[in-house]
Amino acid sequence: xxxxxxxxxxxxxxxxxxxxxxxxxxxxxxxxxxxxxxxxxxxxxxxxxxxxxxxxxxxxxxxxxxxxxxxxxxxxxxxxxxxxxxxxxxxxxxxxxxxxxxxxxxxxxxxxxxxxxxxxxxxxxxxxxxxxxxxxxxxxxxxxxxxxxxxxxxxxxxxxxxxxxxxxx
Ligand code: FEO
Numbered sequence: 510x511x512x513x514x515x516x517x518x519x520x521x522x523x524x525x526x527x528x529x530x531x532x533x534x535x536x537x538x539x540x541x542x543x544x545x546x547x548x549x550x551x552x553x554x555x556x557x558x559x560x561x562x563x564x565x566x567x568x569x570x571x572x573x574x575x576x577x578x579x580x581x582x583x584x585x586x587x588x589x590x591x592x593x594x595x596x597x598x599x600x601x602x603x604x605x606x607x608x609x610x611x612x613x614x615x616x617x618x619x620x621x622x623x624x625x626x627x628x629x630x631x632x633x634x635x636x637x638x639x640x641x642x643x644x645x646x647x648x649x650x651x652x653x654x655x656x657x658x659x660x661x662x663x664x665x666x667x668x669x670x671x672x673x674x675x676x677x678x
Contacts, residue, residue: 511619515574517612518565518624523579524608525562529555531601534584535594542591544659546667550645551594553671560674561631567675568627591659592649599642606635634674 536551569576588594609631616624652658 510572510574510624511621514612514616514619514621514624515569517615518569518574519577520579521608521612522562522565522569522576523581524605525558525565526581527584528601528605529558529562530581531584531586532558532598534586535588535598538588538594539591544591544663546663546665547591550666550669551598553669554598556671557674561634564675568624572623591653592646595642595646595649599639599646602635602638602642606639609635 532551532555536548536555539545539547539551566576586594586597588597609628613625613628613632616622616628648662652662
């Protein structure tokens with residue numbers, strides 16, 4: 510494997526674990542506000558990110574590449590309103606999409622079609638991640654300012670259950 514591609518894939522392990530940490534921090538924020546459904550949604554999001562990290566980890570191992578784990582950054586975003594974390598999550602997913610696209614383009618340039626094929630799933634996943642983040646913002650705008658609406662939305666988000674993304678790969 511081209512060293513540049515290996516380095517980008519290795520770095521993405523860290524980026525995905527950082528995403529997990531960021532979403533756990535958001536869950537922590539909502540938990541402190543008494544919104545256990547929002548907290549549940551983001552705890553599950555954090556688990557998904559951990560599994561994304563493990564997919565990169567496993568892919569490198571499967572291709573006989575060395576994995577080097579780096580320190581995970583402290584989530585440093587501050588939230589004032591109940592909507593702030595939702596906006597931050599969408600921004601973060603757009604950033605992750607740009608990272609995946611960057612690796613994809615580099616893999617294509619290096620004619621590393623195995624990596625390109627591996628990343629196909631992530632390209633699709635990022636579309637879903639951005640849509641989910643956008644949908645949450647829309648629902649919050651529609652219902653969040655009304656206490657009953659917020660209660661119902663919180664109850665809906667409480668129903669999210671974890672399914673391991675690696676099972677679909
Ligand atoms: Fe790992 Fe939310 O993308």
